[in-house]
Each structure stands twice: as structure tokens, then as C-alpha cells.
Amino acid sequence: MMRNWRFMTAVGLSVALLALPFLRAGIRREVVPKLHVLSIGIDRYGPESGLPNQEFAVADAVSVAQAFEKAGKTAAFSGVEVTLLRDSAATRAGIQSAIRRIADASQPEDVLLFFYAGTGQAAKLAGGQREFQFATADTILRPKANVYESALSSRDLSEFLKLVPARKQLVILDSCDSDSALESLHEALNADPDFTLRAVDRQFALFGLEGQELEVLQLGHGLMTYALLKGLEGEADADHDGVITEAELEGYLTWKIPSINAKLLNGASQVQLVSRSTMRTLPLKVVDKTKASAMRGGGLVADDKTEASSGSQGKDYYLIFAGDQYAHWDPLNNPIYDAEILKQELDANYGYVPSDIAKNPTKEQVYTALADLQNRKFSKQDRLLIYFAGHGDFSKTGIGYLISADTKIAADDVARSSFTSFSELRDMIDHLPVEHILVVLDVCYGGTFDKAIADSRLRGDDPSDKQKLIDRSMEGRSRMYLASGGVRAVNDGDPGRHSPFARSFLTILRHYGGSLGVVNMDEIKASMRKMLNPTPRAGPFYTQDVYADYVFIANSNARPVHDPSLQ
DSSP: HHHHHHHHHHHHHHHHHHHHHHHHOOOOOOOOOOOOEEEEOOOOTTSSSHHHHHHHSSHHHHHHHHHHHHTSSTEEEOOEEEEEEEGOOOOOHHHHHHHHHHHHOOOTTOOEEEEESOOOEHHHHOTOOEEEOOOOTOEEEEETTTTEEEEEEEEEEEHHHHHOOOOOEEEESSSTTHHHHHHHHHHHHHHHTTOTTTTTOOOOEEEEEESSSOEETTTTEEEHHHHHHHHHIIOOOOOOEEEHHHHHHHHHHHHHHHHHHHHSSSSSOOOOEEEESOTTTTTEOOOOOGGHHHHHHHTTTTOOGGOOOOOOOOOOEEEEEOOOOOOSSSOOHHHHHHHHHHHHHHHSSSOBBOOEEEEEEOOHHHHHHHHHHHGGOTTTTEEEEEEEOOOEEEOTSSOOEETTTOOOOOGGGGTTSSSSEHHHHHHHHHSSOOOOEEEEETTTGGGGSSSOOOOOOOOOOOTTHHHHHHHHSSOOOEEEESSSOSOOOOOOTTTOOOOHHHHHHHHHHTTTTTTTTTEHHHHHHHHHHHHSSSOEEEESSSSSOOOOOOOOEETTOOOOOOOOOOO
């Protein structure tokens, strides 16, 4: 018996040892990617080039290389390899050689960052196509043909990027009119039927600038680079979780660049971010959350003493934009009237902190008002309502727009630079340092504020417990919107009678949540579906925690304000 037991034990151990390599092979380990950075900056072009020299392009490239080298050493990446090309080293051949070295060193799970600061232009090709040309250190301008000889074209760059195995690639261009580069680069990346982004499992994020980029002496950088560096320092961590994702950086740049323009340059530059992305969740940097407040500065983050606790309701704020007079569009009947009654209801019956209505705002005034909220201090229980009433528009390219008082008609503004796209608004609003935000859009095509409209989520809250309903709505971060229609025009209504959407919204608020005194989004959406045709659109946008909600908390003595059209 003893010998049989020893024999069986020996056999069992042998089988286990033989199987161990196969068991190990079956264990999947999460692969942490490596970051490969190619940063290019050119200040000095040859005397025969015919190109103007720059002041801060090299400083931009050096600072971006250093910032991402530091970011690459965080938990977001297993390591970082940085290649920096400055002035005479940044020839066309030099850039191509650097790309080939990165291609040899990178793996499919890695991430590539390509940064360029310098001179560039959009050129017309035979057949009417446009292509962007990046000036390299050995580029020569041929004025008669308006062609950059020996330049790096957007098609060249797309071919270089295809050589790199890294499936996730971020391209950042700090150059005038680089929106043309993004457009032609995106087309080039998808032009080859054997190399579409979806077919090869590639993901790209492309950041560029629309308009004339300025080098700002007091910043020591171009606008794009300065904003990029500030974001990577920690300001782009919108949800304060210690991780800066591509989406957060994109959203931060969207509002930061116009904010610098408005506050520092007095509108001297109309440059703004243009972006395309398919990898919004990519973590770019892990920051030290214990130092987040110090990095943000200016009261961008709530005091630690105001952490959420049971029974705390926080404060309510609003930002209301209403326009009925336009320089180039037909006037409207009710936006300002709607806004004034809404303001009275919020002030008198819902305890909102009183504020002025932004009446007939220009595009810059909308941007400035949103940027100013970055300097406000909010607690984690505070709520913010942002309300837009006025004109909206929708292009054939599938983009919805907010119309400001100074927006031109599309025929006179083909590039739509005077329009405010809903994607821009989403990014600016998502970055605001407020945990709970509701965006209400009583404008035509307002449903295009969110491309993917979520279904209602009835969560089964206890309808008899007011405080539980409030506390649960604050469990995490909420980003919600309510729009008067989807991809279609909506009615402004008869003068002095409210728009149909505003009339319904005010009617719901004037019920003051019944016996509980709380109006939540599920109630608003359900009621509006019964009251309106077309059906309003609603749901979360961007990052939204599972149970978080936006609620209106009525005062115990709430009484409807005077409104002849609703009496």
C-alpha cells in the first residue's frame, strides 16, 4: 500500500510539472503599452528657403517631448522612448529615418505620439484635391507655383504612420491652418482599401488648429502647445480621478485655446481646436491626485472639506443663454421671454444662486462665459444647469451647431468658423469642474448635441424617501442633456406664449416635484414625451456614472411666479 501511494504521488507531481508551462501560457497578462514620441520643431529655415523663421517652434517641441517623457514614466505606460528633431536635424530624410527607427522598436500594443511645430500650408493638387505640406528644414518655397519643394506632405505622413506597428497613434500639429492637414491626413489614412483604420484595428487621434496660429511672447509658446502643456500638468483631469485620458485632453484644449485668446490676446487670434478621434479612453498620463489642487490653481477644484455626505444637497447654479435678435438670421419670438420666466422660477422656487441671463450672446461671449466657470469653486454636491434658447443649425456633414448673435449664414461662411458646433460645446461643458451638469437646448437640431441618444434608465428609487432620492442622484458624476428635438427643426411658438418645449419644461417645474419636492430627469423625460411632438431627446453625454442623476429640489414654500401665458 505504501509503495502504491508513493507511486501515485510521484505520477501526480510529474503530471503537474509537465502541465505547468501550459497553465502559465494560458494565463493572460494585461500588457501595458510603451509610449514612442517623435517631437519636431523648426525655428530656422535656410536663407534660400524663402520661408519665415519662427520664434518658439523648437521650444514647443522640446517642452512637448519633456512633458510626454514625464507622462510616459507614469503608470499609464511601461516606458517611453523620445526622439527630438530640431531645426537642421528635421529634414525630410531625417524625419523619415526617425519614423523607421520607431517602426523597428515599437509593438502593436504600443502608442505613438507625433508632434510637429513649424510652418505649413494647404496646397491644391491636380483635380482640385487639397493636401497639407509641412515645411522641413530643407524645404524651399517656389513662389510662382506656391509649392513647398522637399516638404513632408500629409500623404507622406500617412505612409510613414502606416509603417509603425503601434495601433494607437496621436498626431498633434501646432501650425497655421493645420485643420487642412487633419482633413487630408484622415482621407489618406483611409484611402487604401487594404488599410482602412477599421480593417487593421488602428486607432488615431488627430489634433490641429483652425485659423492663424500665433506665437505669443508672454507665453513663450504657440497657443496649442501652451494649452497642451497646461493640460498635461494636471488641468485636463476633468473628473479628478488622477488619470488624463485622450478625451479629457481634447475637451480641455477645446475650451482652453479660445479662453487664452479671449483673456490674453483680446480676440487677436480666432484659432480653435479641430480634432478627430477614435480612442477617447486612452490614458495619457497618471497624475498625483494629492497635488491636483495645487496644479489646477485658481479655485478650479472644490475644497476637500466639501466632500459629499448624506443629507447634503449642495448649491444650484445656472448659466442661461437666450437669443432672439441676430445679425444674419431671422429674429425669434420667445427665447428671451422663455429665459426670463425660467430664471424667475429657479430663483424664487428652486433656490438657485441668482445670475444674469446672457441675452443675444456672440460666439466669443458664449466661450468666455463657459471659460469663466473654470475659475469658480464648486463642491461635489453642486449642480449646474446650462440653458440655450435660440437658433440651431445642421450641416450635410452631420454636424449640429448653435447659432450666436454674430453667426453668419452658411452661404457666407463655408468653413462655418462663426458657428459653434455641438461637439465643441460638449467638450467645453464636460470639462467644467462641476460634478452634476444638465444641458438644456431649446434650439433646432438640438438632439445632435449627443450623437448616441441613450435610453431612459428607470432605476427603481424609493419614491417615498426624498433624501435617499437626492443622495443617490449624487452618487458619482453626471453629464446629462435635454433637447427640444432630434435632427429636425422645432417651433418657436407665438409671441409671448413660450416655445412648445419651454412651455412644457416650465409646466413640469411648476409642479415642484409633488409631495417629495424633487423633480428628476426620469420624470421630466416621461412627462415631455406625453406633452410634445416631436419628442424631445434626452440622455447622458460623455462620462456618466451609473446612478448619478440631475435633480431639481423645490423650496418648501414654492409658488408659481407670475406668467400670463401659463396662468
